[in-house]
Amino acid sequence: MSDKDPRNKTSPLIFELSQPGRRGTAVPQPDVPTRPLEELLPASALRQSPPALPEVPEHDAARHFTEISLKNHHVDKGFYPLGSCTMKYNPKVNELTARLPGLVDLHPFQPTSAVQGALRLMWELGEMLNEVAGMDAISLQPAAGAQGEFVGALLFRAYHTANGDPRKKIIIPDSAHGTNPATVIMAGYDVVTLKSNEEGRMDPAALEAVLGDDVAGVMLTNPNTLGKFESDIEMIAKLVHDAGGLMYMDGANLNALMGITRPGDLGYDIVHINLHKTFSTPHGGGGPGAGPVAVKEHLAPFLPVPILVQKGDGSYALDWERPTSIGKVHGFWGNFGVLVRAYTYMRMLGQAGIAETAQAAVLNNAYVSARLGDTYELPYGPGLHESVFSGAFLKQHGVRTLDVAKRLLDFGIHAPTVYFPLIVAEAIMSEPTETETKQELDRFCDAMLQIAEEAANDPEFVKQAPYTTPVRRLDEARANRQPDVRYRAG
Amino acid sequence: MAETQVPDNLLYTEEHEYVQKVAGDEIIVGITDYAQGELSDVVFVELPEVGSTFAKMEPFGTIEAVKAVSELYTPVGGEVLAVNEVLADDPALVNRDPYGDGWMVRLRLNDTTELQGLLSPDKYKALISD
Secondary structure: OOOOOHHHOOOOOHHHHOOOOOOOOOOOOOOOOOOOHHHHOOHHHOOOOOOOOOOOOHHHHHHHHHHHHHHOOOOOOOOOOEOOOOOOOOOOHHHHHHOOHHHHOOOOOOOHHHOHHHHHHHHHHHHHHHHHHOOOEEEOOOOOHHHHHHHHHHHHHHHHHHOOOOOOEEEEEOOOOOHHHHHHHHOOOEEEEEOOOOOOOOOHHHHHHHOOOOEEEEEOOOOOOOOOOOOOHHHHHHHHHHOOOEEEEEHHHHHHOOOOOOHHHHOOOEEEOOHHHHOOOOOOOOOOOOOOEEEOHHHHHHOOOOEEEEOOOOOEEEEOOOOOOOOOOOOOOOOHHHHHHHHHHHHHHHHHHHHHHHHHHHHHHHHHHHHHOOOOEOOOOOOOOOEEEEOHHHHHHOOOHHHHHHHHHHHOOOOOEEOOOOOOOOEEEEOOOOOOOHHHHHHHHHHHHHHHHHHHHOHHHHHHOOOOOOOOOOOHHHHHHOOOOOOOOO | OOOOOOOOOOEEOOOOEEEEEOOOOEEEEEEOHHHHHHHOOEEEEEOOOOOOEEOOOOEEEEEEEOOOEEEEEOOOOEEEEEEOHHHHOOOOHHHHOOOOOOOOEEEEEOOHHHHHHOEOHHHHHHHHHO
């Protein structure tokens, strides 16, 4: 696509389309008595000048957002194999239910007697998630995976404090997502980083060497960030429990396990579940997310308040009388619209469908790993639902993983996660998810193999990619150092 | 791709720092050309306060690149005599000139024998060619 191609033109901001006085709708004059704003609000609450909102007619707004949505990449437009993020297609029926007037028009201050249907939906979602997780109690409040982890770390602290000793350390493997150590430190614990073994797994002997009575517990994603199932998980859980610690599972990769095996049965005490990954609610800018935290019975008293309970007569209530709770972690009751979408997804799949989803996610990744594994190295072998390839072999041509990721955009495919996890050099972390067809997987594999050939034959061509996107290579260092995302007129 | 530079007059660590001996018991520490290439574009360098002291292989700062954040380790124990203030405004100096203007801290050694534990240029070359 040349620079003259109209598709390459930068879209104006909606502020730049604005013309004073343009309107989409003419609001009629009120037919009731009015009072000046100054009589209703104190002067300190009143603006001195109107906000600088864009003024455009409806069709300008519709065309503007349609145009930029076509330039953007999203799951409604194309394949999105972003490892660790589970960018599955989000069924449209989720949006239908989330917009039902009886749900969307609720107000969070309505009394519980007036929102029994909404509470029932939350209760049943919690029951289904507990079933998938093998846990006993749940909080739907946390708004994301990282907040779930933070809640988990606070539950560690609350549990150990109640036992008379808060303890000091949490053990995390070196393959872990950066949010794991970050949330643990925010909760006031020290992090002990444990080196993965040659298979990319946690080594029970290495764990035993760092366990002690100052260890609050272990945070372990399963399958881990390399996509590998932690096959020693039962032994690991026993070692940790014998040392008085707790087991936390980062549920980021639950898509590989759901309906097949349950974190609670593997020895975990706490798990957070990313509804925006595993249960098909929007994410990646389309959020908000939801990261419910499910726990075993012995941790239930510490969960955030309020806890949703079912009373003897079958009705639902919010229980605030929980003196050992870590407190509230979200405004109102969590991201309710997201919970409706996850509920819809689980009800549409049913129990068998949930297991088949995990199987298809693993099968799709096995196929991609088999097709690419001879060209792109797999230092730790293929994973379950995702695999971490290495682009290190391209260095001989002066081409790096970043260049492969940029070139992939020319094929209309979102780049996989790159340079993570850190223990794989030039990492390319691909997670196809269950929603893609064999044809689409083949298109991805063909593109990846073509790029490897291009790198060998014409490295400069790959290093200059992408060619077909509205903008080419961006100044990432400057974007990090001087982020300027605010529009200023003039 | 330009050849990775491993100057013969420096000592190295397995964590990819280099040590340049200057006057007496003073050294300059930075990260190697190989390290800056692996990190890619450096966007922030966080350095310690002058006068602070560090034990051998203790984290003395952090370096943030577009790709990842890493800790910086003192190759040998010592007291910080000076830090490269210019990096606050122009961290990309670490990419452009890691062994020159991209230096990080100047230390006074506690114990000069600790230098003996560092890697020679040949050993460091072997490490990064693995």
